[in-house]
Amino acid sequence: MFDILFRNAKVIDGTGNPWFYGDVGVEGGTVAAVLPPGSTARARRVEDVDGKALCPGFVDGHSHSELPLLAGEIMDCKIMQGVTTENLGLDGMSLAPIKDGDKADWKKHLSGLAGTLDVPWTWNSFAEYLDCLQAAKPPLNVSSYVGLGTVRLSVMGMTDRPAEGHEIRAMRDLVARCMDEGARGISAGLIYPPSRYQSLEETVAVAKAAAAHGGIYDVHMRNEADAIAESVEEVIAISERSGIPAMITHFKIRGKKNWGRSAALIRRIDEARAAGIDVTMAQYPYTAGSTFLHVVIPPWYHSRGVDGLLRALREERGAIKHDLD
Ligand SMILES: [Zn+2]
Numbered sequence: 001m002f003d004i005l006f007r008n009a010k011v012i013d014g015t016g017n018p019w020f021y022g023d024v025g026v027e028g029g030t031v032a033a034v035l036p037p038g039s040t041a042r043a044r045r046v047e048d049v050d051g052k053a054l055c056p057g058f059v060d061g062h063s064h065s066e067l068p069l070l071a072g073e074i075m076d077c078k079i080m081q082g083v084t085t086e087n088l089g090l091d092g093m094s095l096a097p098i099k100d101g102d103k104a105d106w107k108k109h110l111s112g113l114a115g116t117l118d119v120p121w122t123w124n125s126f127a128e129y130l131d132c133l134q135a136a137k138p139p140l141n142v143s144s145y146v147g148l149g150t151v152r153l154s155v156m157g158m159t160d161r162p163a164e165g166h167e168i169r170a171m172r173d174l175v176a177r178c179m180d181e182g183a184r185g186i187s188a189g190l191i192y193p194p195s196r197y198q199s200l201e202e203t204v205a206v207a208k209a210a211a212a213h214g215g216i217y218d219v220h221m222r223n224e225a226d227a228i229a230e231s232v233e234e235v236i237a238i239s240e241r242s243g244i245p246a247m248i249t250h251f252k253i254r255g256k257k258n259w260g261r262s263a264a265l266i267r268r269i270d271e272a273r274a275a276g277i278d279v280t281m282a283q284y285p286y287t288a289g290s291t292f293l294h295v296v297i298p299p300w301y302h303s304r305g306v307d308g309l310l311r312a313l314r315e316e317r318g319a320i321k322h323d324l325d
Contacts, residue, residue, distance in 0.1 A: 001042050001043060001044065002025035002026055002027050002032060002033070002041060002042070002043035002044070003026055003027050003028065003029075003043065003044055003045065004025070004026040004043055004044070004045045004046075004047065005023060005024070005025050005026075005039075005041055005042075005043035005045070005046045005047070006023060006024045006025075006026070006047050006049050006054055007023050007037070007038075007039075007046060007047065007048045007049065008021065008023070008037055008038075008048055008049060008050055008051055009021070009022060009023065009024055009049045009051075009052065009053070009054035010051055010052065010053045010054065011024065011034060011054050011055070012053055012054070012055040013034070013055070013056070014055055014056040019053070021037045021051070022034050022035060022036060022037055023035045023036070023037055023038070023039045023041065024054060025041055025043060055082075056084075057082060057083065057084025057085060057140075057141075058081070058082045058083045058084065058085075059083070059084075059085040059086075059087065060078060060083045060085065060086045060087065061087045061282060062087065062090050062218075062249055062250060062282065062284075063078075063086040063087055063088055063090070064088070064090065064113055064114055065078070065086055065088065066088050066089075066094075066095050066114055067114050067115050067116075067117040067119050068115070068117060069086070069088075069133060069136060069138045069142060070117075070119040070132060070133060070136050071117045071119050071136070072136050072137065074139055075138070075139050075140060078140060079139060079140060083140065084140050084141060085140060085141040085142070085143070086138075086140055086141070086142055086143075087142075087143050087144065087145070087184070088142060088143070088144040088145070089144040089145035089146060089147050089150075089183070089187055090145065090147075090187050090189075090218065090220070090249060091113075091147070091149075091187060091188075091189030091192060091195070091220045091249070092147040092148050092149035092150070092187055092188045092189030092190070092192055092195030092220070093110055093113070093114075093147040093149050093150060093187075093189060093192065093195070094126075094129075094144060094145060094146050094147035094150045094183075094187070095110075095114075095121070095123075095129055095150075096123055096124070096125065096126045096128070096129030096130075096146070096150070096178075097124060097125050097126050097129070097146070097150065097151070097154055097174060097177075097178060098121070098123070098124060098150065098153075098154065099124065099154055100124065102153055102154065102157075103121050105158075105305050105306050105307070106150075106153065107121070108306040109305075109306050112291075112292035112293060112294060113291065113292055125177075125178075125181060126146055126177070126178040126181040126182065126183055127181035127182065129144075130144070130181070130182050143184050144182075144183060144184065145183055145184060145185045145186055145187040145215075145218055146175060146178040146179070146183040146185075146186055146187070147186070147187050147188075147189070147195065148171075148175075148186050148187065148188045148195050148198060148203070148206060149188070149189055149192060149193070149194050149195030151171050151174050151175055151178075151186075151206070152171060152194045152195065152197070152198065153194055154174060155167050155170045155171050155174065156194070157194075157305075158193060158194050158302060158303050158304065158305050159194070159197070159303055160193070160194070160197045160299060160300060160302070160303040161197070162197075162199055162202070163198075163199075163202045168202055168205045168206065171202075171205075171206045172205060172206050172208070172209040173209070175206055175209045175210050176209040176210075176212070176213060179209070179210055179213035179214075179215050180213065183210075183215065184215060184216070185210055185215035185216035185217060185218060186206070186207065186210045186215055186216075186217055186218070186244075187217075187218045187219070187220075187249070188203065188217065188218075188219045188220065189219075189220040190219065190220060190221060190222035190231070190234075191220060191221075191222065191223070191224075191291075191295055192220070192292070192295060193299050193302035193303065194302075194303075196222070196299055197299070197303075200234060200237060200238065200241075203238050203242075204237075204238055204241045204242045205242075207238055207242035207244040208242045208243065208244070210244055211242055211243045211244035211245075215244065216244060216245045216246070216247055217238060217239065217242075217244045217245070217246045217247070218246075218247045218249050219235055219238075219246060219247070219248060219249060220249050220250070221234070221235060221248060222234060224252055224253060224254050225253070225254040225255045225258060226255060226257075226258065228253055228258065228261065228265065229261075229264075229265065229268075232248070232265055232268055232269065233268075235248055235279060236268075236269075236272045236277055236279055239272075239277050239278060239279050240272075240277045244278075245278035245279075245280070246277075246278065246279050246280070247279075247280045247281065247282060248269075248279070248280070248281040248282070249282055250282060250283060250284055250289075251281040251282065251283050252283070252289065253265075254289070269281060294309065296324065297309065297313075297320060297324070298320070298323045298324065300323075301316075301320060301323075
């Protein structure tokens with residue numbers, strides 16, 4: 001006797017198999033059996049779904065829902081689309097680990113993407129952050145990367161200079177600890193300060209710590225327009241030199257003059273894979289993009305923090321306009 005039996009479903013099992021008609025029995029909240037249609041199995045509740053598609057929940061692998069989840073929102077915008085798992089901490093920016101002194105600035109820095117929901121940030125470590133998420137009783141499954149920008153902020157602040165040996169070691173140790181505490185990998189946002197100040201050497205060294213813990217490297221590339229080929233090479237080099245599986249997040253190419261270059265880039269990724277380098281890509285199914293407006297301001301204006309940036313916008317407008325050009 002099942003708890004629920006879905007009858008006459010068009011079953012799409014998520015493995016890549018062709019769909020088929022069938023009945024699906026659920027017991028204790030998990031799929032207990034997939035049966036040929038018209039089964040005589042009994043259940044406490046029977047739902048005749050009349051040929052509608054029945055499939056596992058979708059995973060939103062690139063989500064920025066941190067604050068709504070912490071605020072206890074019901075997330076019907078995701079659930080009604082069939083999303084049952086959200087993965088957070090993308091583009092080099094997670095909400096943990098974070099020191100008390102960095103919270104106010106980081107909140108402001110992220111607000112263009114994360115929103116401004118007023119949630120108390122009571123955590124410091126990644127483990128404490130996951131506990132807060134759990135306590136907020138999210139209505140779907142949640143996992144998170146630890147952002148390399150967040151890690152760099154903890155160790156070096158917003159400075160744009162290269163990391164020194166002891167700082168790289170500190171970032172490596174912090175990543176290792178976050179992985180132990182439940183992060184599923186690291187993310188980078190190589191257009192977003194402070195993640196964008198990371199050199200290849202720095203990233204390789206830190207990525208090794210995540211790789212040793214079974215993590216992956218999910219990366220918003222340094223350039224998604226004219227310099228996209230160089231950016232793909234950077235990702236391949238990071239994966240090759242650190243041994244971490246790398247995933248290019250929201251793979252796209254911006255700028256009309258770059259239209260048509262995707263074939264060559266996908267070929268390059270196939271080539272790297274054939275050579276044993278674990279590089280993959282993810283893509284969203286529409287032709288728009290969105291990001292912080294502050295990303296159009298050259299990175300050297302971000303190295304003094306949000307208040308420094310706001311001051312520069314008031315006092316150094318001429319220089320900023322010049323640098324934008
Ligand atoms: Zn993103």
